[in-house]
Amino acid sequence: MRITQHPILNFDRGKELHFTFNGQPMTGYEGETVAAALHAAGVKVLAKSLNLHRPRGFYCAIGNCASCQMIVDGAPNVRTCITLLREGMRVETQEGKGKIK
Amino acid sequence: MRELELLIIGSGPAGLCAAISAASSGAKVLILERSFQPGGQLIKQTHMFFGSERQYASHRGVDIADILLRRAAEFGDRIELMLNATAVGFYEDNVVTVLKDEKEYFKIKAKSIICATGAFEKSLAFPNNDLPGIYGAGAVQTLMNVYGVRPGNRVLMVGAGNIGVIVSYQLMQAGIQVAAVLDAAPRIGAYLVHASKLARMGVPILCSHTIKEAIGTDCLEAAVVCRVDQRFRPIPGTERRFDVDVMCVSVGLSPLNELLAMRGAAMRYVPQLSGTVPLRTVDCETSIPGIYVAGDASGIEEASSAMAEGYLAGLCAAAGLGHVPEDYGARRQEYLGQLEDLRSGPVGDRIRAGMKLSAL
Numbered sequence: 001m002r003i004t005q006h007p008i009l010n011f012d013r014g015k016e017l018h019f020t021f022n023g024q025p026m027t028g029y030e031g032e033t034v035a036a037a038l039h040a041a042g043v044k045v046l047a048k049s050l051n052l053h054r055p056r057g058f059y060c061a062i063g064n065c066a067s068c069q070m071i072v073d074g075a076p077n078v079r080t081c082i083t084l085l086r087e088g089m090r091v092e093t094q095e096g097k098g099k100i101k
Numbered sequence: 102m103r104e105l106e107l108l109i110i111g112s113g114p115a116g117l118c119a120a121i122s123a124a125s126s127g128a129k130v131l132i133l134e135r136s137f138q139p140g141g142q143l144i145k146q147t148h149m150f151f152g153s154e155r156q157y158a159s160h161r162g163v164d165i166a167d168i169l170l171r172r173a174a175e176f177g178d179r180i181e182l183m184l185n186a187t188a189v190g191f192y193e194d195n196v197v198t199v200l201k202d203e204k205e206y207f208k209i210k211a212k213s214i215i216c217a218t219g220a221f222e223k224s225l226a227f228p229n230n231d232l233p234g235i236y237g238a239g240a241v242q243t244l245m246n247v248y249g250v251r252p253g254n255r256v257l258m259v260g261a262g263n264i265g266v267i268v269s270y271q272l273m274q275a276g277i278q279v280a281a282v283l284d285a286a287p288r289i290g291a292y293l294v295h296a297s298k299l300a301r302m303g304v305p306i307l308c309s310h311t312i313k314e315a316i317g318t319d320c321l322e323a324a325v326v327c328r329v330d331q332r333f334r335p336i337p338g339t340e341r342r343f344d345v346d347v348m349c350v351s352v353g354l355s356p357l358n359e360l361l362a363m364r365g366a367a368m369r370y371v372p373q374l375s376g377t378v379p380l381r382t383v384d385c386e387t388s389i390p391g392i393y394v395a396g397d398a399s400g401i402e403e404a405s406s407a408m409a410e411g412y413l414a415g416l417c418a419a420a421g422l423g424h425v426p427e428d429y430g431a432r433r434q435e436y437l438g439q440l441e442d443l444r445s446g447p448v449g450d451r452i453r454a455g456m457k458l459s460a461l
Contacts, residue, residue, distance in 0.1 A: 001250055001251045001253075002249055002250055002251070003245065003249040003250065003251055003275050003276065005276070006249070006274060006275060007274050008147050008161075008274065009147060009246060009249070011248075011249035013249070032248045032250075033248065036244060036247075036248035036250050039244060039250050039252065040248075040250045044233040044234060044319075044320050045233050045319055045320065046233070049231070054231055055232065055233050055319050055320070056231065056233065057232070057233025057234060057235070057236070057320070058233075058236070058240065059224075059235070059236055059237055059240060060221065060222060060236075060237050060239075060240050061236075061237070061239070061240035061241075061243040061244060062136070062142075062221070062239075062240075062243075063135055063136065063187075064221050064357070065221075067231075075203075078203070081240075082135070082136050082137065084137055
């Protein structure tokens with residue numbers, strides 16, 4: 001799902017980073033957001049809605065709509081569309097409101 | 102609590118130009134940006150801008166962001182840019198509360214504040230509109246053009262305005278198939294030069310069509326569209342199914358200016374400006390002295406007008422703080438003239454009508 005050839009843009013991907021999604025090992029690149037790295041790996045369902053538990057993906061990519069909130073390193077409600085990926089990050093699908101520990 | 106002269110909220114085209122303008126008059130500026138990178142939505146715009154040289158016509162948006170950031174950097178510590186910093190509150194005594202890095206929470210008090218908070222993509226109501234795979238068109242633009250990631254394989258674009266048509270073309274540049282572009286209006290809203298590019302590539306642009314429903318379990322699998330009559334009512338029996346894994350919703354933007362409403366600025370719903378906007382003077386000052394607005398937060402236009410408004414708001418806010426440059430009058434006339442040019446002609450009719458309704 002990554003673009004390798006583009007008529008206008010060159011994508012200088014940073015260092016390869018390792019993270020986990022629901023315990024599964026994944027790779028992404030430095031300089032990209034958690035949501036972008038997950039998309040590149042084909043993961044589109046990021047959370048479940050509060051009441052009806054419907055699947056949620058990302059919608060706005062500017063940190064405004066709350067559709068992409070996930071649990072990152074144990075913290076819930078992280079807006080993954082504007083959160084940069086870091087080495088060793090633990091990313092999990094969020095069900096409902098999430099608990100602040 | 103940190104106290105300063107001029108605070109600018111947002112580092113998109115309006116905020117950056119406001120900062121450059123105010124700093125060149127001698128003001129000291131802090132810009133708050135909620136993202137980890139500055140430039141607002143310029144950073145994903147790979148198409149060339151129209152307009153005049155003064156608004157960087159024939160440059161790509163992404164390059165304009167670089168130009169503005171380099172110009173801002175020339176002012177050294179007169180312009181400070183704080184990233185990952187979301188303004189979450191705006192109070193009567195001009196205190197703005199800031200959430201930084203999702204951890205620190207603190208107050209900033211400024212003598213003058215320019216709200217350049219931009220806009221948000223509108224959504225549409227239809228069954229299953231919340232399925233993953235359905236995005237704002239601008240969000241897909243970010244995913245492709247900033248991160249180099251494809252949203253999927255085959256796209257249905259809802260909305261044939263400039264964003265819908267430009268993003269459709271950019272999807273094709275990224276190697277993604279565009280099944281169709283549709284719009285409820287009887288004609289294409291985008292500039293013809295952009296729409297023609299798509300037509301030449303063989304993408305059907307379906308006017309007088311709307312999205313009826315999305316189909317899928319965990320993610321989008323298909324979409325059903327249908328014709329609408331002159332009053333935008335669906336015509337039964339005209340349904341068509343498209344097997345797509347991506348749908349982009351490009352039905353306009355809403356101004357983001359809740360902070361100004363919270364501060365108590367006089368607001369008004371102005372459909373011509375695409376939502377609720379603050380009332381303002383020709384110099385972009387709101388009903389509260391010293392509080393300014395610039396760019397899409399004051400009504401949806403284009404990046405070129407956002408830049409001109411930013412320069413004007415920055416000049417006037419700095420002047421209000423006592424930084425009146427020798428060429429104040431000439432600069433003010435220059436920016437007002439740019440805005441008049443950008444809003445001239447039949448394309449600007451709607452904006453001019455909206456400006457009248459939001460004038461103080």
